[in-house]
Amino acid sequence: MTQSLPAFWAVIPAAGVGARMAADRPKQYLQLGGLTILEHSLLCFLDHPRLKGLVVSLAVDDPYWPTLPCALDSRIQQVAGGKERADSVLNALLHLHANGADDNDWVLVHDAARPNLARSDLDTLLSELADDPVGGLLAVPAKDTLKRADANGRVTETVDRSLIWQAYTPQMFRLGALHRALADSLVSNVAITDEASAIEWAGQSPRLIEGRADNIKVTRPEDLEWLRQRRVEFNG
Numbered sequence: 001m002t003q004s005l006p007a008f009w010a011v012i013p014a015a016g017v018g019a020r021m022a023a024d025r026p027k028q029y030l031q032l033g034g035l036t037i038l039e040h041s042l043l044c045f046l047d048h049p050r051l052k053g054l055v056v057s058l059a060v061d062d063p064y065w066p067t068l069p070c071a072l073d074s075r076i077q078q079v080a081g082g083k084e085r086a087d088s089v090l091n092a093l094l095h096l097h098a099n100g101a102d103d104n105d106w107v108l109v110h111d112a113a114r115p116n117l118a119r120s121d122l123d124t125l126l127s128e129l130a131d132d133p134v135g136g137l138l139a140v141p142a143k144d145t146l147k148r149a150d151a152n153g154r155v156t157e158t159v160d161r162s163l164i165w166q167a168y169t170p171q172m173f174r175l176g177a178l179h180r181a182l183a184d185s186l187v188s189n190v191a192i193t194d195e196a197s198a199i200e201w202a203g204q205s206p207r208l209i210e211g212r213a214d215n216i217k218v219t220r221p222e223d224l225e226w227l228r229q230r231r232v233e234f235n236g
């Protein structure tokens with residue numbers, strides 16, 4: 001089954017400061033079980049047989065990366081992160097292009113802050129999008145009632161959630177198309193918070209692939225607490 005999946009490059013943006021986490025270090029270096037959040041996010045890709053290579057975007061003054069065993073892994077290439085997440089991703093795409101990757105190669109961009117990606121979700125994404133003309137992303141249909149608010153935090157509307165999805169990662173696009181869309185949208189000062197929004201700005205419509213809701217992005221302290229508790233419940 002795995003051999004029928006498309007080969008792919010992985011890009012892991014890991015250059016954030018984790019301000020919303022308010023921890024003593026960037027959140028990707030906080031511990032979850034015996035590993036850092038970043039190591040969990042890398043491992044889901046590093047042992048995949050269809051991985052061509054992996055690029056991790058790191059803060060230029062990151063003192064933590066060299067302390068990790070995976071810093072010596074030859075499958076991992078490092079690039080400098082940028083001011084925003086999109087800049088960090090673009091630097092990784094530039095590196096892939098500069099080192100022989102082909103425009104038609106699939107690239108999967110996955111947040112370092114999402115340590116709970118299931119291999120089954122990764123393989124579903126690869127399988128479902130292998131022949132897609134655009135690409136797409138893991139996503140979760142909205143489960144809660146959604147409200148639109150005014151500037152004072154007062155409800156102005158209850159939104160129809162039947163067609164609303166939360167975008168997750170990995171997000172899977174062809175290297176050339178993503179590189180062009182990201183570079184052009186950033187030059188145009190478009191607010192880009194995920195790869196799909198750059199592809200949409202370029203006029204394409206990414207496909208949403210339903211994934212597990214527990215592939216959460218560790219953003220605030222309670223997110224990490226939830227994952228830690230979940231591992232205790234599952235692993236004892």
Ligand SMILES: Nc1ccn([C@@H]2O[C@H](COP(=O)(O)OP(=O)(O)OP(=O)(O)O)[C@@H](O)[C@H]2O)c(=O)n1
Nearest residue numbers: 013014015016017018019020083084085112113
């Ligand atoms: N300039 C940046 C900003 C973010 N990221 C990465 O993008 C992912 C998702 O971003 P987010 O959750 O916003 O992380 P932070 O920017 O670190 O969080 P905060 O906004 O709370 O500072 C994270 O893995 C983060 O390390 C990055 O590589 N480069």
Ligand SMILES: C[C@](O)(CO)[C@H](O)COP(=O)(O)O
Nearest residue numbers: 085111167168169193194217
């Ligand atoms: C890419 C992402 O995880 C998709 O939901 C999200 O846009 C990242 O946003 P952040 O503000 O950089 O955490």
